[in-house]
Each structure stands twice: as structure tokens, then as C-alpha cells.
Amino acid sequence: MRLHAPALLFATCLIAMLLTPACRPAAGGAILGGSAPPRSRIGPTQEPQSFSGAEAMAHVAAQMAFGERHPGSPGHQATRDYIVERLAANGWEVEIQAFDYQGFGAQNLIGRANVGVGPIVILGAHYDTRRVADQTPSSTASVPGAVDGASGVAVLLELARVADLEAVPREIWLAFFDIEDNGGGGIPGWDWIAGSSYMAENLRVTPSAMVLVDMVGDADQQLHLEGNSDPVLQAEIWRLAAELGYDRFFLNSLRFTMIDDHVPFARKGIPAVDIIDFDYPYWHTTEDTLDKVSPDSLERVGHTLQVWLEQTLE
Numbered sequence: 001m002r003l004h005a006p007a008l009l010f011a012t013c014l015i016a017m018l019l020t021p022a023c024r025p026a027a028g029g030a031i032l033g034g035s036a037p038p039r040s041r042i043g044p045t046q047e048p049q050s051f052s053g054a055e056a057m058a059h060v061a062a063q064m065a066f067g068e069r070h071p072g073s074p075g076h077q078a079t080r081d082y083i084v085e086r087l088a089a090n091g092w093e094v095e096i097q098a099f100d101y102q103g104f105g106a107q108n109l110i111g112r113a114n115v116g117v118g119p120i121v122i123l124g125a126h127y128d129t130r131r132v133a134d135q136t137p138s139s140t141a142s143v144p145g146a147v148d149g150a151s152g153v154a155v156l157l158e159l160a161r162v163a164d165l166e167a168v169p170r171e172i173w174l175a176f177f178d179i180e181d182n183g184g185g186g187i188p189g190w191d192w193i194a195g196s197s198y199m200a201e202n203l204r205v206t207p208s209a210m211v212l213v214d215m216v217g218d219a220d221q222q223l224h225l226e227g228n229s230d231p232v233l234q235a236e237i238w239r240l241a242a243e244l245g246y247d248r249f250f251l252n253s254l255r256f257t258m259i260d261d262h263v264p265f266a267r268k269g270i271p272a273v274d275i276i277d278f279d280y281p282y283w284h285t286t287e288d289t290l291d292k293v294s295p296d297s298l299e300r301v302g303h304t305l306q307v308w309l310e311q312t313l314e
Contacts, residue, residue: 053299125152126180151217227257
């Protein structure tokens with residue numbers, strides 16, 4: 001991800017390759033609408049749960065334990081497997097969208113629930129990390145990717161656990177994008193937002209909304225309005241966050257205009273919003289480590305999205 005003007009940006013997400021009965025490749029590399037019966041995680045004796053920042057933090061820590069997670073690294077593959085495993089464990093149908101990117105076997109991961117219930121809503125994050133920490137002078141090390149990568153993935157995985165699907169009148173996709181964060185020299189010749197661009201270009205259905213969570217775990221959280229986001233949907237989410245008492249963190253001021261994983265969907269005419277904290281001082285440095293992440297920050301974003309899904313969609 002990069003700034004639309006005048007700097008760079010980042011993004012977040014994860015991949016998976018476990019071809020279990022709950023996980024299959026999408027035919028022809030395209031995202032399918034699907035015809036499976038509606039699914040719900042909530043059983044007849046199971047009470048709905050609230051988003052837990054502590055549980056989301058555990059997902060951040062698990063990703064960080066895999067080490068480097070740039071495309072082609074063992075940690076990148078381990079992250080894919082972890083995402084698929086967690087989605088399947090919570091009853092989500094998983095699709096793997098495999099595609100070639102400049103000779104690399106890339107994979108977007110899609111968790112689907114409430115199939116056929118109503119219009120589709122996509123919540124997305126990127127799971128790859130940046131190959132080189134070029135904002136750390138003279139460094140050749142990779143970005144650890146705690147906030148820039150792991151935090152967005154963690155929010156989606158915790159939503160997969162707690163969302164009361166019976167209360168959501170929509171089909172939900174949790175999209176984990178590959179090949180997001182290595183443009184601008186991260187990997188020579190690569191561009192930004194390749195995975196989300198591929199997904200958007202291969203949609204066979206038209207989602208009603210797309211919400212991206214990127215770099216959301218910073219302990220010093222500042223979520224400004226973003227210039228390439230749909231203003232109506234953005235205002236709706238920020239208003240809900242204020243009602244939940246998070247107005248000190250969801251700031252009602254435009255600060256950045258990003259080229260991020262929401263843009264390919266916005267270009268297709270889909271209302272899309274980027275929830276991002278680009279004031280994060282450790283972006284693309286070797287200091288983007290686990291100690292920079294706050295469970296409270298994860299919970300504010302995740303709780304807002306859970307309530308948005310369960311209580312505001314019609």
C-alpha cells in the first residue's frame with residue numbers, strides 16, 4: 001500500500017493452502033458466488049460472544065512466531081495455513097484463489113459464511129509482509145509486520161469466532177489478500193495491492209460493501225478518515241464507533257489518501273472503506289514488533305465491525 005500522494009503506504013493479510021473439506025480452490029481462479037446452504041456459527045445452546053482484544057492479540061502473536069512472512073518465506077506459508085485452519089475451525093467455508101504473479105504462486109484466502117442469505121459484504125486485510133524494511137536506514141532485514149499485516153488479519157480471525165451470523169442478514173466474506181505490501185522496491189519489479197486487484201477483477205458477483213482493516217493495532221491508535229473511501233459508508237462506520245465511545249480513536253478528520261486494498265473494489269463501483277492508522281511511526285521499519293500492538297486497539301476496531309454487521313445492516 002502507498003500514499004496516493006506524495007508518499008508510500010502499506011497493507012495487511014494472510015494466505016492458506018490446507019485443502020480440507022472446508023477449504024477448496026476457486027474454479028478457474030475466480031471467486032464463486034456459491035450455492036451452499038446458509039451457515040451459522042451460533043448453535044442453539046451457544047450464546048453470542050463479544051469481540052475480544054485478548055483473543056485477537058493471540059492471533060497477532062501466533063503470526064509473529066512464524067518469523068518473516070514476506071512472499072516465498074516459510075512464515076508466509078505458515079500464515080496461510082494458520083488462517084485456513086482458524087477459519088475452518090470456526091465453521092467458515094474457505095476458498096483459495098490461486099494466481100500467478102510474476103512467476104510467484106500467490107494465494108488470496110476467502111472465508112465465507114451465510115452463503116445465499118443476502119447481499120455480500122467483504123471484510124479484508126493483507127497477510128503478507130514487506131521483504132525489506134526500507135524505512136530503517138541501511139537495513140536489509142524484512143519488516144516484522146506486527147501492526148502492518150498481523151493486526152488486520154487478527155481482527156478478521158476474531159470476527160470469524162464471535163460474529164453472530166444469525167443476526168447478520170448478509171453473506172459475509174473474510175478476504176485475506178496476498179501480494180499487497182512489496183511495491184516500490186520491496187521486491188524488485190512488484191507493484192502494490194496485487195492480490196486485491198486480482199480478486200476484484202475476477203469477481204462474478206457484486207458485493208454491496210467492502211471494508212478493509214490495515215495497520216489497526218497500534219497502541220497509539222489514530223484512525224482518520226481516508227480519502228479514497230466511500231464517504232457514506234465511512235460516515236456510517238465512524239458514527240457507530242462514536243456511539244460505542246471510540247470517538248477519540250476514530251477521528252472525524254481527513255488525513256491521508258491511500259492506495260490500499262480497498263481501491264480495486266472502489267474502482268468497480270463497490271462502496272469501500274479503508275480503516276487504517278497511517279500515523280504509525282514504525283511503518284516499514286524493523287521496529288514494527290509485537291510490543292507496538294495493543295489488545296484495546298484491536299478490540300475497538302473489531303467491536304465496531306461486529307456491531308456494524310450484527311445491528312446496523314438490513
